[in-house]
Amino acid sequence: MGRIGVVDDDVVDVSNLQRQVIHTDARVSLPKVDSAARAMRDLNPNIEVMPHQLRLTGDNAGPVFEDHDLILDGIDNFDTRYLVNRVAVATGKPLIAAAITQWEGQISLYDPANGAPCYQCIFPQAPARGLAPTCSEAGVMGALPGVVGSMMAVEAIKEITGAGASLRGRMLLYDALYGENRQVNLKRRADCPICGQDRAR
Secondary structure, three states, rough: OEEEEEEEEOOHHHHOOOOOOOHHHOOOOOHHHHHHHHHHHHOOOOOOOEEEOOOOOOOOHHHOOOOOEEEEEOOOOHHHHHHHHHHHHHOOEEEEEEEEEEEEEEEEEEHHOOOOOOOHHHHHOOOOOOOOHHHHHHOEEEOHHHHHHHHHHHHHHHHHOOOOOOOOEEEEEEEEOOOOOEEEEEEEEOOOOOOOOOOOO
């Protein structure tokens, strides 16, 4: 039996339904974690789903993550992304993080415990206000979250089972508008304040 934790402090809104395929119109106004748990249990009643209806903080992220082997980040703000990265590095857990906007998505597996960079190695600072608008601000093509979410699920299965070649140390960039994929290699930064070799000096 597998265990899946789901973290979100929001409720299902009708505006979510064109892109958040785990929810349905019948579950509008329910907490998103409960809606997601119901959908997963409908698919497989043998899994254990742990819903956490909360906003992650420095105090609660560690206890939430401790029961899990792998962290998946589909977060829509940089403050929480950096928090999740810090806790992942501190606990030695691999982190699969993806982001989307309009027609484009990106995904990588961050894992300094196994030689790969952490998220903050690649994104040292949050972009200036307005340079990386959220989906609610800039919009997103409705099918794109499902595509990139499926990529995250594939990476999670590979990481758990040891199959194939993961995106550890590589980033996959997906351009849905032109049907193109690109990959870039990623390296750790010695001066990274989260995982770098220089941080304790």
